[in-house]
Amino acid sequence: MASVQDFVAEKFEKKAEAEIKRTFDDLSDTNMATDELFSFADYNEEEAERTGYSDYSYWGSTVRLFLKNKGAVCMLIIMLAIIIFTFVQPHLPNQFDPNKANMNALFIPDRNIQPNSTYWWGTNSIGQDLWARIWAGTKTSLFIGFTVAVIEAIVGITMGVLWGYVRKLDFFFTELYNVIDNIPQTIVLILLSMILRPSIKTLIFAMTITGWIGMARFIRNQILIIRDRDYNLASRCLGTPTKKLVMKNLLPYLVSVIMLRMALAIPGAIGNEVFVTYIGLGLPSTTPSLGILINEGREVMMNASQRYQLIFPVVILSLVTISFYIIGNAFSDAADPKNHR
Amino acid sequence: MAKYLTKRIGRSLITLVLIICVVFILMRMMPIEGYFQNFEKLSDEQIQSGLREMGMLDPLPVQLVHFFQNMFKGDFGVSHKYRVNVAVTEILRDKIPVSIKLGSLSILVSLVLGIPLGTMMARFKGKWFDKFGTLFIVFIEAVPAVVYHLLIQMYGTKWLNIPMLFDGADWRCWILPVFSMSLGNIAYYGMWLRRYMVDEANKDYVRLARAKGVSENKVMFRHIFRNAFVPMVQYLPSSFLNTVIGSIYVESLYSVPGMGGLLVNCVKGSDNTMVQAIVLLYATVGVIGLLLGDVLMTVLDPRISLGGKEGGR
Numbered sequence: 291m292a293s294v295q296d297f298v299a300e301k302f303e304k305k306a307e308a309e310i311k312r313t314f315d316d317l318s319d320t321n322m323a324t325d326e327l328f329s330f331a332d333y334n335e336e337e338a339e340r341t342g343y344s345d346y347s348y349w350g351s352t353v354r355l356f357l358k359n360k361g362a363v364c365m366l367i368i369m370l371a372i373i374i375f376t377f378v379q380p381h382l383p384n385q386f387d388p389n390k391a392n393m394n395a396l397f398i399p400d401r402n403i404q405p406n407s408t409y410w411w412g413t414n415s416i417g418q419d420l421w422a423r424i425w426a427g428t429k430t431s432l433f434i435g436f437t438v439a440v441i442e443a444i445v446g447i448t449m450g451v452l453w454g455y456v457r458k459l460d461f462f463f464t465e466l467y468n469v470i471d472n473i474p475q476t477i478v479l480i481l482l483s484m485i486l487r488p489s490i491k492t493l494i495f496a497m498t499i500t501g502w503i504g505m506a507r508f509i510r511n512q513i514l515i516i517r518d519r520d521y522n523l524a525s526r527c528l529g530t531p532t533k534k535l536v537m538k539n540l541l542p543y544l545v546s547v548i549m550l551r552m553a554l555a556i557p558g559a560i561g562n563e564v565f566v567t568y569i570g571l572g573l574p575s576t577t578p579s580l581g582i583l584i585n586e587g588r589e590v591m592m593n594a595s596q597r598y599q600l601i602f603p604v605v606i607l608s609l610v611t612i613s614f615y616i617i618g619n620a621f622s623d624a625a626d627p628k629n630h631r
Numbered sequence: 632m633a634k635y636l637t638k639r640i641g642r643s644l645i646t647l648v649l650i651i652c653v654v655f656i657l658m659r660m661m662p663i664e665g666y667f668q669n670f671e672k673l674s675d676e677q678i679q680s681g682l683r684e685m686g687m688l689d690p691l692p693v694q695l696v697h698f699f700q701n702m703f704k705g706d707f708g709v710s711h712k713y714r715v716n717v718a719v720t721e722i723l724r725d726k727i728p729v730s731i732k733l734g735s736l737s738i739l740v741s742l743v744l745g746i747p748l749g750t751m752m753a754r755f756k757g758k759w760f761d762k763f764g765t766l767f768i769v770f771i772e773a774v775p776a777v778v779y780h781l782l783i784q785m786y787g788t789k790w791l792n793i794p795m796l797f798d799g800a801d802w803r804c805w806i807l808p809v810f811s812m813s814l815g816n817i818a819y820y821g822m823w824l825r826r827y828m829v830d831e832a833n834k835d836y837v838r839l840a841r842a843k844g845v846s847e848n849k850v851m852f853r854h855i856f857r858n859a860f861v862p863m864v865q866y867l868p869s870s871f872l873n874t875v876i877g878s879i880y881v882e883s884l885y886s887v888p889g890m891g892g893l894l895v896n897c898v899k900g901s902d903n904t905m906v907q908a909i910v911l912l913y914a915t916v917g918v919i920g921l922l923l924g925d926v927l928m929t930v931l932d933p934r935i936s937l938g939g940k941e942g943g944r
Contacts, residue, residue: 469645480898481657600781604782
């Protein structure tokens with residue numbers, strides 16, 4: 291064995307030598323003509339005063355870094371446009387009621403009509419206008435997503451701070467976490483939506499009942515890490531109240547990750563709504579949501595001429611979820627102080 | 632090691648018992664239609680006597696004890712809607728093997744495709760392969776699974792010229808369901824493996840290897856890959872859960888005669904006892920998956936100190 295090792299070592303040494311030699315050659319090439327490096331600098335009184343000056347601002351740097359990411363900015367614009375449009379759309383001229391089964395002059399329902407100038411995205415199997423339904427559905431889905439994200443964040447942060455800060459509660463919360471984390475969330479979702487009558491409120495309840503604990507766990511871990519750092523110890527010695535300590539010293543550290551988790555919770559919740567509808571426990575069809583529209587589209591999917599009923603909601607859904615995903619990731623990169631120079 | 636294992640297994644058992652209790656209590660809150668075949672036609676007295684016969688009117692703790700006793704005898708009750716008065720275990724007996732076969736094939740495929748994806752993305756970081764891979768991962772991670780399952784079914788069956796619905800005897804029918812179920816995990820493995828490999832690539836030992844003049848491919852596969860692969864094990868349990876959830880979609884889409892499709896049918900038909908049994912089965916699979924992940928992790932990585940680590944992911 292020794293001989294093989296020697297052989298390998300020798301080989302490496304030779305290679306390393308060659309490498310070093312090459313590097314030195316490179317250096318001597320580039321560093322020869324650098325007379326200006328040793329010339330005197332001009333003395334400027336104003337410049338000399340500027341030592342120790344920093345124009346660093348946390349949010350300023352965050353926004354600047356975020357704006358540098360062209361793809362994310364693009365997605366943000368699309369996102370905002372969609373959100374605003376869901377509110378504007380019902381007030382535009384020539385719009386249909388999303389729940390009204392439209393009929394023609396002879397009182398025959400306008401079933402499965404391809405997209406045309408009256409029905410911009412066509413109609414579904416009972417003659418409802420798909421354009422109006424999709425925007426109403428997007429609004430519902432976005433509402434569910436935002437509400438779930440906000441509730442999870444509020445409950446998660448509060449519980450996480452308690453969990454991390456109050457030592458007596460640590461055991462209880464840890465055991466609770468171990469149990470909840472072991473239960474597949476889908477199971478909870480299925481059971482709760484089966485028991486409660488399907489409505490927006492019960493869906494949000496079923497999604498948040500276990501969702502907050504992931505956030506709480508994360509906040510707890512971070513707080514355990516930074517709770518006893520010197521600057522917090524100093525604050526505590528100076529008599530800073532705990533509330534202020536948490537709000538001013540601890541939470542600002544966690545903004546980036548909280549935002550990321552919230553941004554990812556939105557597409558997650560929208561996806562969960564689609565799932566619950568898919569297994570037949572979703573909202574009543576009078577409150578259109580993206581899940582309902584996709585499910586309705588799925589039923590006519592086999593028929594090539596009616597596929598538009600699936601394609602339109604799918605495109606909008608993908609656009610919404612992908613933009614949240616990208617915006618969330620870009621923002622959390624930008625908000626991370628480690629990336630600020 | 633043994634101490635840690637007993638503790639971890641004990642915790643899983645406690646969790647299971649808790650889950651069973653919670654599921655049981657939740658099931659008692661279900662609409663009672665789910666316990667009768669033709670609820671609308673029954674009079675109040677018939678409903679009451681029916682409930683009494685099933686022991687539903689006993690106090691809750693008594694019911695719970697009965698439930699546990701029956702469970703240990705392997706008796707999960709009878710189906711009330713799906714196949715009337717057939718034992719749940721008998722219905723499930725034919726379904727479980729299909730689901731296991733589908734699930735394990737899908738995990739195999741996602742490992743076979745996901746690991747090279749992550750490795751190649753890290754190897755060609757910033758090149759076009761990496762960019763395409765990232766695009767793929769973002770799409771799969773962000774878009775709800777049902778969207779790409781539907782698209783694959785819609786266009787895949789046409790391109791491959793195979794029937795929409797599943798036929799276990801025809802091997803071509805397995806391709807699309809297995810592939811759809813694997814996509815999520817492929818993206819998942821690819822994303823994390825790439826991240827770990829990129830992290831690992833900045834470490835000193837890699838720089839040393841490069842400085843020694845070890846070829847780039849050797850550095851990637853001999854040094855970086857081996858170290859980056861160990862933490863990947865912790866994602867195995869989550870991918871287990873992903874597969875379980877994916878099976879619910881895929882099996883019902885392609886009408887695969889497995890448990891996932893059955894669950895959707897029974898939820899739609901509100902067959903309480905069936906839902907109860909399948910949900911418990913899924914929860915058990917989930918708990919075992921997480922347990923296996925933790926155990927594998929401690930076995931594979933000697934750097935992890937035993938006993939000190941908390942359970943969970």
